[in-house]
Amino acid sequence: MPLTRKAYRAAILHSLADPAEVGVDASYEYFEDGLLVIENGRISALGHAGDLLPSLPADIDITHYQDALITPGLIDTHIHLPQTGMVGAYGEQLLDWLNTYTFPCESQFADKAHAEEVADIFIKELLRNGTTTALVFGSVHPQSVNAFFEAAEKLDLRMIAGKVMMDRNAPDYLTDTAESGYQQSKALIERWHGKGRLHYAVTPRFAPTSTPEQLARAGQLLGEYPDLYMQTHISENKQEVEWVKALFPERNGYLDVYDHYKLLGERSVFAHGVHLCDDECARLAETGSAVAFCPTSNLFLGSGLFNLPMAEKHKLNVGLGTDVGGGTSFSLLQTLNEAYKVMQLQGARLSPFKSLYLATLGGARALRLEDKIGTLQPGTDADFIVLDYNATPLLSYRLKQANNIAETLFVLMTLGDDRTVLQTYAAGNRVHQR
Incomplete structure (x- = not known):
């Protein structure tokens, strides 16, 4: 050349x-x-x-x-491809919002043509907003991830995505099994991980929608392939936190569920973390895990205010996430506008240079890609x-x-x-x- x-x-x-x-x-x-x-x-x-x-x-x-x-280029460490069509859905908090809007919207991705159409819209929106790298949730359907990676590969984008693993507490039309989730994820890893500038993320939706068997299989995948990512949600909403305690009474809190199944690590990104405690922040930092701070979504769904100073105290890697469709904008500039307000409400400051860091180099560090992007x-x-x-x-x-x-x-x-x-x-x- x-x-x-x-x-x-x-x-x-x-x-x-x-x-x-x-x-x-x-x-x-x-x-x-x-x-x-x-x-x-x-x-x-x-x-x-x-x-x-x-x-x-x-x-x-x-x-x-x-x-x-x-x-x-800006870096979005938490966003949902299949929720593009339901951004700005009215009137619910997290768990009701999932059942009312999210699951029906995600069911459409069984159709490859639909997945391809939305992947095209989604990538154009990212690029229009200056986002050059994103950590992306697909739906439970492998075709959602194939469609996204096919579109990203054509433009030589550095993108990370994964098929949602979800085998309980969701509609039958949207669940896999511990075994099928593992096998489908494995096939996607073999096809896409490390191809061009693409990376794969093992993606259990969150602890309530995976059985212990499925969480164990997710951990198994991380052990089988070096350099894989892992993405999930944690401590977004108080009801959700209580639900996890009821589902996993043998574990010592929400983070301990993921820890037990070997899902913490240097390429593990946990979205939200609004209701984490000091000990959980310390454990995330100790394992090299990161948190995606999603201010727009946390305000829109009434989830709470992320404690960035506590994360800083523990030297925990933090990236920024739009969390579309809980978040209402693909723009990380608009997301930083909301992040500033979230800090103000807690009596804390967010300097413009810390904001720049969160949207670029901080995101790259959260993804362990600071040698390639973010500066x-x-x-x-x-x-x-x-x-x-x-x-x-x-x-x-x-x-x-x-x-x-x-x-x-x-x-x-x-x-x-x-x-x-x-x-x-x-x-x-x-x-x-x-």
């Missing part, structure tokens, strides 16, 4: 570390007039335009953006987005009053949405143009 080299000039910002660990000033790198150089799908150089331009060949293709900010460091995948300062009249006017990059960033996260994303790039290829 011939060497393809391109450069992109604009204001450029990315995270270097967690502000909670190194302080805000050491947590990011900002170039007011920056240059990002891409070679064959990877970042080869990043710096001040004035420093880098003299070293580049005269014929290099340079795209110069005015009034724009380049950041790493704009040379050598990493060229997954990046271009944010337009003039996307809406109000945004344009407001940003003219901003005095520094911190204020600019905060306004983008408060007023920004899919309209703010001018372009999205994955592996150096433009995959969305507004």
Whole structure:
């Protein structure tokens, strides 16, 4: 293949570390007039335009953006593909919401054509919103995952997904068995895990919908294949927590159910964690597991407020999740708007640089992919987005009053949405143009 080299000039910002660990000033790198150089799908150089331009060949293709900010592609650590068609469903809390809206919607994915149609809509929505990597729940049907991976592979996206395992406490039309869930997952792993930039996640929906036999089989899969992911839900809703205690009286709490079946580990991501206690946070951190913070969904379903300071105290990896369809937006910018409010309600601050971290490098660390995505460091995948300062009249006017990059960033996260994303790039290829 011939060497393809391109450069992109604009204001450029990315995270270097967690502000909670190194302080805000050491947590990011900002170039007011920056240059990002891409070679064959990877970042080869990043710096001040004035420093880098003299070293580049005269014929290099340079795209110069005015009034724009380049950041790493955004990372969504919790989202449901089959719930795209029921976003914004009225009036229930978690358990009733699942039965009333979610399960009937997911039943449609037995049809491969339906799965393919929704996968196309879903991926376009992710890219329109600047999300270049997501950890995705399929439905119980293998075709939901096949359709998603087929669409993601065509665009060379770095995506992680898995077939839901669910063998009880759900409608008959939507359950597998411990054995069929294991065999179907195994076939999907053999087909997709590690193919291009795709990864597989073992996906028991949550403890109440899996028998002990199925949870044991999920743990078995993690033992059989190195580098697999595991995704599930934990401690989202108080009724759910009580239900788990009733279903697993022999276990010492919700997290201990997953721990017992060997589901904790460096690539295990637990969505929500709103009602975790200190000991559970400590155990998650000790095992290298991560939590997906889903503020929009937690507010919409009335689940509660995630305690980010407690997670930080335990040095627990935290990513950000839109949790569509409990969450009401594919936009991680809008999700950060809600995250700020969740912290405010608890008397805590969420700085714009911590927000940037959560949506990029924090998500990459939660997924153990920080060597590949989440920053704009040379050598990493060229997954990046271009944010337009003039996307809406109000945004344009407001940003003219901003005095520094911190204020600019905060306004983008408060007023920004899919309209703010001018372009999205994955592996150096433009995959969305507004």
